[in-house]
Amino acid sequence: MSHSNLDLVNQVDGFPYPDSNTDQYLATINTxxxxxxxxxxxxxxxxxxxxxxxxxxxxxxxxxxxxxxxxxxxxxxxxxxxxxxxxxxxxxxxxxxxxxxxxxxxxxxxxxxxxxxxxxxxxxxxxxxxGVVTYGVHCTAYTKKDGQVKIWTPRRARTKQTYGGMLDNAVAGGIASGESPFESLVRECAEEASLAEELVRSRAVPGGTVTYWYIRDERAGGETNLMQPECQYIYDIELPEDVIPKPGDDEVEEFYLWSVEEVQEAMKKGEFKPNCALVVLDFLVRHGILTSENEKDYIEIVSRLHRRLEFPTL
Amino acid sequence: MSHSNLDLVNQVDGFPYPDSNTDQYLATINTxxxxxxxxxxxxxxxxxxxxxxxxxxxxxxxxxxxxxxxxxxxxxxxxxxxxxxxxxxxxxxxxxxxxxxxxxxxxxxxxxxxxxxxxxxxxxxxxxxxGVVTYGVHCTAYTKKDGQVKIWTPRRARTKQTYGGMLDNAVAGGIASGESPFESLVRECAEEASLAEELVRSRAVPGGTVTYWYIRDERAGGETNLMQPECQYIYDIELPEDVIPKPGDDEVEEFYLWSVEEVQEAMKKGEFKPNCALVVLDFLVRHGILTSENEKDYIEIVSRLHRRLEFPTL
Structure with missing residues (x-):
């Protein structure tokens, strides 16, 4: 089965929108x-x-x-x-x-x-x-080789309880109460990719937020249909060619250094953890790789990656 | 009067959102x-x-x-x-x-x-x-000097009927029916900033869309309170230091090459044409200059710059 980029967004940003016909929306929230x-x-x-x-x-x-x-x-x-x-x-x-x-x-x-x-x-x-809003950091690590972007893509351990064996962003994690996004990033980069603190502090660049309203399915574990509106703080880190991320714990099986085409192919096949696919899409948009010329749902996708959540946020 | 960045967003993205209390929203659209x-x-x-x-x-x-x-x-x-x-x-x-x-x-x-x-x-x-959705292109031209971003900022001709004398994005214009965003950009770059076609085709990089729901005020001319939901295709162009944008028609008075601080100062003073301020904010977010650490309304702003419009879009 081939997933369009909009399919990938729909899987994660699943709560209805109040379109000009608000009946369905109201029926839903009244549930x-x-x-x-x-x-x-x-x-x-x-x-x-x-x-x-x-x-x-x-x-x-x-x-x-x-x-x-x-x-x-x-x-x-x-x-x-x-x-x-x-x-x-x-x-x-x-x-x-x-x-x-x-x-x-x-x-x-x-x-x-x-x-x-x-x-x-x-x-x-x-x-x-x-169903409260939760916060995380997601970081895309990449290198440029001959002007071409290559994306470091980890595969989650197959033994992991949630989304085992699926592809992930280089570094991702939840932000604990009291922790700042950047400090959370520095910690996760060490834990998940063995990236040196110095390197992260000097090279990680924030790129906005990705926000969506996820409705949990069985892959998330536990009860299904629970609401999970999320805000991910997004960072990019361009790594020198000689820096190779290594799993720092047993949550990651292996890191691949993939071309954009390889990443997109895996996305089409649904191999990415659903919310991580959205972070990749956001990266591709911000880096001018996914454009209005090669993506027919460009406008819809860019908006949907930045959903305004209805609840108070930080 | 000092405008916060969220104030600037609110001025342009003025149509209410269906918050968890949808009464005001419904009352508004029923008008x-x-x-x-x-x-x-x-x-x-x-x-x-x-x-x-x-x-x-x-x-x-x-x-x-x-x-x-x-x-x-x-x-x-x-x-x-x-x-x-x-x-x-x-x-x-x-x-x-x-x-x-x-x-x-x-x-x-x-x-x-x-x-x-x-x-x-x-x-x-x-x-x-x-009140239909309209489309445009907005391009930020910048240079990097000693690692510091400087933004080319034009001042609109004081004789211009709408927003005369206000600050603008380097290049901006509406997309005529049948024209692609990129071709529109190339045309506008020549007309408004005298940028060579070759240069634009090789250096302009798309960076997503900025979408908002503007309610027109007297500065837009004509009737007030008309709805103007808009989708702006966003481009960045990094110019070599020796390329200096020049007004190609009588719509621009002068181009300034400003530091980020100078641009932000002018934004605070409300000197930017309202929707152009949003394009600057989006640029600052995507380039890691406006961050969760220096902008308290970061999450809200990033979402609001990418409003999902309720009407069909291209």
């Missing part, structure tokens, strides 16, 4: 429950009704079926709210309510309010239950 | 009339009720107040539709209905359907009456 916190009258994420239902009657939470909202009532500051959420989630993990909680990471993600303040931190594995 | 063509059941643009009203009872048009839609019923192919629209617009120009028609350009813009087919062409000056 979900909004996640809110007391005193803040806006949605922080969308939850499946089957997920929200589990919070009914639990201390610190209020489920309102008329408003279709789950509100965290416990805690009056970020620390207290985070604690209240953790207490609930730990209990739910014990009782085995949610499969996603079996992959507890002991890593906190921050959720922001309209003033860009941290409202609370939430265990990473639980974030898709709430 | 307008949709432009449609017979046999195609979707909106091609939004029109002010005061504009749509003028088409009531005119041959080839049908105004439906319940559906809040103005439908072009005349013509069964692009040529016939274009002719029907032209006939109406020429009559309206005669009777002086719309101020925007006083600036008749004798230049046609294409309007596309969901299959990317040309549905009709419309006189450029009339396009904001219908």
């Amino acid at each position: 979900y429950y909004q996640l809110r916190i007391a005193g803040h009258d806006y949605a922080l994420g969308y939850m499946l009704p089957s997920v929200a239902e589990v919070f009914r009657g639990i201390p610190n939470w209020q489920l309102d079926d008329d408003d279709r909202a789950l509100t965290l009532t416990g805690g009056s500051n970020a620390e207290e709210r985070s604690k209240a959420i953790e207490t609930t989630l730990l209990a739910m993990r014990e009782t085995g309510h949610f499969k996603v909680l079996n992959k507890w990471r002991d890593e906190l993600y921050a959720v922001y309010g309209k003033g860009k303040e941290v409202l609370f931190n939430v265990e990473r594995s639980a974030s898709p239950l709430f | 307008y009339y949709q432009l449609r063509i017979a046999g195609h059941d979707y909106a091609l643009g939004y029109m002010l009720p005061s504009v749509a009203e003028v088409f009531r009872g005119i041959p080839n048009w049908q105004l439906d107040d319940d559906d809040r839609a103005l439908t072009l019923t005349g013509g069964s192919n692009a040529e016939e539709r274009s002719k029907a629209i032209e006939t109406t617009l020429l009559a309206m120009r005669e009777t002086g209905h719309f101020k925007v028609l006083n600036k008749w350009r004798d230049e046609l813009y294409a309007v596309y359907g969901k299959g990317k087919e040309v549905l009709f062409n419309v006189e450029r000056s009339a396009s904001p009456l219908f």
Whole structure:
């Protein structure tokens, strides 16, 4: 099966848009429950009704079926709210309510309010239950040989639980609460590609963000159809020809140095981890390789790579 | 008055977004009339009720107040539709209905359907009456001196009817029906900056699109509050130090070679033509100059520069 670039975008940015006919859009969002916190009258994420239902009657939470909202009532500051959420989630993990909680990471993600303040931190594995916006860094490492761009493309370990054996961006990872995108990048470059800190600090160049609204399928593990709106901070790093990324942990099997054509061929075959394909597309657009002349869906793709998320972001 | 970068975006991308509270958004779009063509059941643009009203009872048009839609019923192919629209617009120009028609350009813009087919062409000056998506090219010319980017920044002639005396992108122009973005760029580079065709063809690099939904104010000329959703194809051209852009017509007063700081200072003061400021922001993001570390509204800005337009695009 051959995937067009727009197919690849549709796989990742799957939540509907409010087109001039807004009926389908409204029907869709009315399916979900909004996640809110007391005193803040806006949605922080969308939850499946089957997920929200589990919070009914639990201390610190209020489920309102008329408003279709789950509100965290416990805690009056970020620390207290985070604690209240953790207490609930730990209990739910014990009782085995949610499969996603079996992959507890002991890593906190921050959720922001309209003033860009941290409202609370939430265990990473639980974030898709709430449908809150999560943040990551993705970095494309490349070299130029005779004026031609070659892209360092890792293959994920086949033993990895999620998207095992698929192709990835050179470096990618989630941003833990309190960490800056750039410091996260420096850390991940060492862990995942054995790139020296000096090299990364002097050569990594930010290139914007890629934002999309992912609806999780079975490949992500755990419950399906959970909402995962994401913001990836994008970096490029041009490596000297003699620098070769090496897997720094057991998450990557091997790095290939591929021509753009080889990368595009693998994308067509659906070999890339879905959100990583979007980062490649963004790279190709920014470097003038994917253009209005060779990509019929150019306008749509460029917009879709930069979705404006409906929830507050950092 | 000092403008933040997000202020500059808000000035140009002014149409509301359907946030998780969609009430305001729906109230807004319900204010307008949709432009449609017979046999195609979707909106091609939004029109002010005061504009749509003028088409009531005119041959080839049908105004439906319940559906809040103005439908072009005349013509069964692009040529016939274009002719029907032209006939109406020429009559309206005669009777002086719309101020925007006083600036008749004798230049046609294409309007596309969901299959990317040309549905009709419309006189450029009339396009904001219908609120259809229009297309242009904007090119940033720059040089690198001692590793520092310097941006060629023209000042529009003070005698220009629209945005006279404001700062602009090095080269910018609308794409006429039938013209490709790149050919449009080559033509405009010669006309507006006296850049040789050879130089442009070998050095101009596409960098994506900037898309936004502009609501016209008095500076645009003619009626205010008309909708102007736009898609700008973006190009960068790095010029050798000895190439100096020169105004090729009387539309530009002078080119400045400015540091990024000088450009940003002028942006803060609101000296740029509003949509050109967005093209500068996109350039600064793509070149790693505007980053998540020096711009607090980074995520919002990057998304807003790439708005997904609700209407079919090319």
